[in-house]
Amino acid sequence: MILKFLILGLLVYLFIVLLYSSLKRKGSNTDPSQGESMVLDPHCKSYVPKNEAYRSGGHYFCSEECARAYAAQQV
């Protein structure tokens, strides 16, 4: 009886540990501070991958529209 509970408890524990470690690994992959370098769009305050960003006036933007809108504000 007790042994059954011990085995079940151990299985549940192992499952939780495996689940937690896989979640942790996934989380570090999507961390914007790691891996591919991200740049901040100063207009809409969103992060964009540097290789996909639109560059204008020393700033990086998510789109040409944001670059134009930002430039219009800097009078």
Ligand SMILES: [Zn+2]
């Ligand atoms: Zn933007």
